[in-house]
Amino acid sequence: MAEGDSVRRLAARLDGALAGHDVVAAQFWRGGFEGGRLLTVAPVGKHLLMRFTSGQTVHSHLRMQGSWRIHRPGWRPGPATDQVRAWFDFGPAGVLAAHAMPVLEVLPTAREDQVVGHLGPDILADQWPQQRPTAVTAITAAPDRRIREALLDQRNVCGIGNLWAVEGLFIAGVWPHTPAGDVDADRVLELIGRMMRLGLRNGTQSTTGDLRRGRTHWVYGRYRRPCRRCATPVAFVPAGDGPYDRETWWCPFCQPAPV
Numbered sequence: 001m002a003e004g005d006s007v008r009r010l011a012a013r014l015d016g017a018l019a020g021h022d023v024v025a026a027q028f029w030r031g032g033f034e035g036g037r038l039l040t041v042a043p044v045g046k047h048l049l050m051r052f053t054s055g056q057t058v059h060s061h062l063r064m065q066g067s068w069r070i071h072r073p074g075w076r077p078g079p080a081t082d083q084v085r086a087w088f089d090f091g092p093a094g095v096l097a098a099h100a101m102p103v104l105e106v107l108p109t110a111r112e113d114q115v116v117g118h119l120g121p122d123i124l125a126d127q128w129p130q131q132r133p134t135a136v137t138a139i140t141a142a143p144d145r146r147i148r149e150a151l152l153d154q155r156n157v158c159g160i161g162n163l164w165a166v167e168g169l170f171i172a173g174v175w176p177h178t179p180a181g182d183v184d185a186d187r188v189l190e191l192i193g194r195m196m197r198l199g200l201r202n203g204t205q206s207t208t209g210d211l212r213r214g215r216t217h218w219v220y221g222r223y224r225r226p227c228r229r230c231a232t233p234v235a236f237v238p239a240g241d242g243p244y245d246r247e248t249w250w251c252p253f254c255q256p257a258p259v
């Protein structure tokens with residue numbers, strides 16, 4: 001899942017393997033890529049920015065289906081790999097290819113704001129503790145909006161995916177449909193941030209601390225199954241029309257609706 005934590009792990013992996021290496025050949029589906037040496041791979045929320053010495057940045061967003069893969073040196077896409085929209089040959093370090101990438105573009109590094117400037121503070125960035133009040137202000141600025149949607153709107157805070165929002169609201173004991181204005185958003189954000197950092201450090205998306213199969217989550221994906229805390233059947237609502245109206249699970253007892 002391309003949540004902020006998995007994008008951050010991917011960025012660290014690509015950076016470790018390829019930063020400092022020159023692109024010796026490349027194919028970019030829209031053209032305009034000038035080559036150069038890879039300086040860094042930086043995550044911003046769920047976006048990935050690869051910066052090159054040419055002054056260009058390759059911007060990508062994996063959404064649900066995209067992936068970056070490092071193939072062996074000299075690799076080229078064949079007929080069976082037609083999902084490749086771009087590849088970058090880093091010589092002995094291997095060939096980096098974008099598979100089924102829904103968002104992929106090259107732009108001047110100086111203009112990265114065009115693609116990430118609209119984002120709120122990154123929940124996994126080092127500056128997050130100082131920036132959290134900005135995210136709280138943004139969330140409470142629309143007090144009637146459901147908290148589960150406000151948490152997923154990347155303009156308020158970036159990097160939180162549905163998994164972390166659903167599980168964070170369970171741990172906070174907050175009914176996911178509560179109007180944002182009635183929620184202690186600072187506490188919820190602090191909690192989700194702590195949980196995501198722990199996950200990032202441990203390389204897992206378990207929110208229960210249990211790594212066994214089928215036990216990694218409290219309510220996410222557990223419709224009608226007993227709540228792990230109180231045994232009440234987990235409730236569910238499918239995704240709606242809005243861009244942040246994602247499928248949601250909650251425990252009606254541990255996360256009661258206001259009376």
Ligand SMILES: [Zn+2]
Nearest residue numbers: 227230251254
């Ligand atoms: Zn419960």
